[in-house]
Amino acid sequence: MKSVSNVAAFRPAIASVSQRSQFDIVIRKLRSFDHVADEDVSVLASAVSGTRSFDTCASIVTPGKTPPHISALLEGWAGRYKILRNGARQITALYLPGDFIDLHSFLPTKTDDGVIAFSGCKTAQVSHESLQQITETEPRLTRLLWRSTLAAAATHREWLTIMGQMSAGAGTAHLICELYTRLKAVRLADNHRFCCPITQLTLADTLGLSTVHLNRSIQALRAKNLIQWHRDKVTITDWDQLVDWGEFDPTYLQMNEPVG
């Protein structure tokens, strides 16, 4: 666990034009699931009360504390994690731009896990009250938001399969396919290339591997000419084989458009 300097910049409560256009990424994400009515877009966008910025390694949600609002990620990568007594850390979710981070927190749920920024991040906030109101008056939008939490749960199940049954190499391939597919859905990746701002340590904690072994798994993928990985630039040089090796089937991501 790194230091936790939370550089939060509160904005005025009235959604500005620029704020709204930043929020587009969230709409793009929701549209990747299904058609979204313009009216629902308006309702959701106007529910945003402000944005916050986080430095790398800043704590977005502190373990054990229920945040006073729900957040959607506008920029950067973040992740949910849990720490065990021996210091081991498991990343249980990776949040990419457009993802809701803790949509579940508006229901009086308790969690003992935290959310950390893996790169510089910006989030948009919606108050619990606003979301509660949406569930009262906007059933269609409510179903859409519910659905986005269900897609997250399906991703959890896929990761369970990776960790329980797949080899380190296959799991790594699978995760790379997932990240590319999710980024592409919000137009942050294309041509089998994407920017991966997180370290191998983070990826290792996600896959339940040691950094050493993850590194060797990545190198095995390189040796097979399936990927290139230089600093934070990842290029998938053989998508079909990577998909095959990782047994990646994007069905669980619930997207309505094909991948390529």
Next chain:
Amino acid sequence: MKSVSNVAAFRPAIASVSQRSQFDIVIRKLRSFDHVADEDVSVLASAVSGTRSFDTCASIVTPGKTPPHISALLEGWAGRYKILRNGARQITALYLPGDFIDLHSFLPTKTDDGVIAFSGCKTAQVSHESLQQITETEPRLTRLLWRSTLAAAATHREWLTIMGQMSAGAGTAHLICELYTRLKAVRLADNHRFCCPITQLTLADTLGLSTVHLNRSIQALRAKNLIQWHRDKVTITDWDQLVDWGEFDPTYLQMNEPVG
């Protein structure tokens, strides 16, 4: 994968008195999360269109097929699973009496996993249309159902932590604690004893272990005098130590009452 003889017994669509009392277990489960209004109980119970019975090893949801209705488990244990090319099976969820099995299926989600009965099971059905209607007119009940899917997601994250970071023995201890706690919440367990109708093979596929190693993990727990396990009867002889060894914190189960 065993044979799949689906002995389904359809009942008339009008909920009978006995059917309604069977459905009580689902209400008990929902009440374990939060207070449930009597009106919501009525609405939900009247949405039940019938029950079905399944033999051990019967397929409750066939992989790849979207079921025409959603199901809640009234009796028996079931589980969601995914099979890989090499035949490896990962159990991604264990369903106990009172749990909704595929509450997510009413939203047009696709899944390539299946649900299988681990013991004789009975389910109650609610049509997608009824559930859709509930989301239109019953926001409070909708939030409650949403919440139950969020608790399932939190359980997935806990299992990710088990599989990624915990030893086989600690993970086994954790799962035993979880099962007892969940069963106790619906009054199917007490006094640190419960009936576990599933085989070690199933538990091993849940924890991502081989049967041999799971068996040795269980025996280690026995040797420490933490549990007794004879046929399908499990007795936790030292709850505090089992909780400690498995680092079990029931927070993620979202229950509003203490455990003991």
Next chain:
DNA sequence: CGGAGTATTGAGTGACATCAACGCGCGTGG
């Protein structure tokens, strides 16, 4: 130019998997 963080490599160890055999309880059929 030094230092911190990250990536990479090597060597040794350990946890868990695999393979194989045996016991045990239970249901079934003779």
Next chain:
DNA sequence: CCACGCGCGTTGATGTCACTCAATACTCCG
């Protein structure tokens, strides 16, 4: 009632994937 077979639990021997420890490179940054 017993013989048989099947599913499941248990045990031992052996193999291997991934972890740990440790050291070295690379890159960025001050």
